[in-house]
Amino acid sequence: MTFRAVVFVGLCVSIGVVWIIESGAADVFLEATKPDFQRIPLGIAGIDNMGGAESSEGRVKLGTRIEEVLKADVRRSLVFALVDLPSLGIKVDHLGTEPDASFKQAAENGVSVIVWGKAGVKNGSKDADLSMDGYVYDAGSNEVAGGKRYVGSTSVVRLMAHRFADELVFRYTGEPGIARTKIAYVSELGTARELFVMDYDGYEPRQLTADGFLNLMPRWSPDRRFLVFTTYRNRNTQDIDMLELATGKRWTLVSQGGLNITPALSPDGKALAYSSSHEGNAELYRLDTHTKTVQRLTTHAAGDLSPSWSPSGREIAFTSDRNGGPQIFLMSADGSNVRRLTFEGDYNAAPAWSPRGNWIAYVCRTPKKEYKLCVITPDGQKHLQLTTGLGVDDSPSWSPDGRHLVFSSTVDGKSQIYMINADGKDLERITFTGTHNSAPSWSPAS
């Protein structure tokens, strides 16, 4: 694969200009999984505006908008280090389908990948379709690695950039990227809380339910077709429902009285773990989604809740207050081999097992009684606090690439949704409207 060659060449030449690169050298996550990983220096030479086309978001030209979205996606990928070409003294005169003369100079300055393109109204289109062309120059081979051509309506302008960003990540890592992923969440409408879904960067919110009461804690199915969540039937009983995103169709999965909360589908989609108090206190159960049979997983007088599957599907992390305050426990997926994972502090809850398997994120209460994000390795050997300061942090959920977490926090007053790198860097708020946005759940990648 060209990836290693590119990185190697990039590293050799970039030593002199390492100061311009947003280096991830201290990145705990990347260190933990890929000790030799260095972000690939990537420059965006520009997405030219063609034919005066304007995007759906007002007066900003289409190319300018796509470039802005692409830059944000590249930055968030954590695979690339976004290089500012003008600051290297590189001036791109002409963007066509062939590399500009300046690209060679950029390569000599350590830039491994240069992307450029154009966007506007598609030539000869009767439906006023928009098009975007993107090209990728590979410094290692000093040639154009290839390109993409997207067409569509004004409603897919951001998607063009997201898809192109994912192609870049795919080319250089073999992984699909996260720019087309989505985040399901809960938003307040009046006194009701309804399910919504938005792009991973907080744009394009869509309302999914309009029940007028409470819908809580959505989780994705592994194939991204469904959400499972808690709903209050007639305000008095809690059920677990499933909703199909493409159609809005709903099914009731669990309806048995008492609390029925924190549903989570296994990575193979064959089992739904959830917490129910219909036999007395909150216990964990496992519903086989094919045979529809139920198995009780925990038996304890204390509350057991918030199951989170390991990526292999063989283990489940969960919250239990069997020792007083809530703590994180692990068990095998059949309910055997229960053992306590967290011992620091008197309140640890809402575990989320990383899709890479190496970390479990959770909400930890600090000695100052602040509710913050922590991560711990499944062997309990290493744990870190990711966020600090005021505000109640809640509901951590991993990106499918395991490099980011999304969570809710009241740090700015009202509950809003934030993104943070797995090493605690690059905290970014992604919801800005409404009185309450919470319970984010990051979709799997496609």
Next chain:
Amino acid sequence: MKMLPASYLPLILGVIVLGIPACSKKAVRSGGDIQALQEEMAKGGTAKEGTSSSFPDTSFSGRDDSTGLRGLDRNPSEERLGGNSGNGGGSGGAGHTNAMIAKADSGAAARQLAEIRAEQVASVAAGLRDVFFAYDSFSITDEGRHALSGDAEWSRTNPYSQLKIEGHCDERGTSAYNLVLGEKRAKAVRNYLVELGVTPAHLSVVSYGKERPFCSEHTESCYSQNRRGHVVVKTGK
């Protein structure tokens, strides 16, 4: 700016307008097949312990390649995004973004509001009192016992009424664990009412955790208002 699109306005207006005549109607579930579930359970079908057997199999065998990426091309062919025509969308990826819609029971929000209001009116008229809890606690205080003695008296003199005890929590802590704590509070209230002689069948409990706060300030005086066992006359089913 990230604003709710203007296209929500008709939906919201629709909820308000359509909701008015629906206020007096019996609750009808939206979109789902709760009816099928109820029929099945009535028949003693295969649904076990209140779980449904009618939902789709969600098992998943790896990545859906039809929505995946195609790699760069020296001579890129056109990929259409977002539409159902062309070759770039795929059924589960880019293509379904336009299909995700709220399947609204347009009267639901207004009906819920009307029922909540009716509950409030009936509860105030009954003179029911709430119980307040300490941080992290579900123990009933002396003041709480005093309040509940009045509620118990009302229940004994109104044997055909149902009381609902809602467990509430302050905003601190996780949503999920607060639902468990809210249930513990509601059950503590119910158990004390039963000790005072209220018929258990006249009582039901529900936990709202921190999802239906009485106030939203980040202050102890607000937190203490939200750590509550809220006793109401149950008007719906």
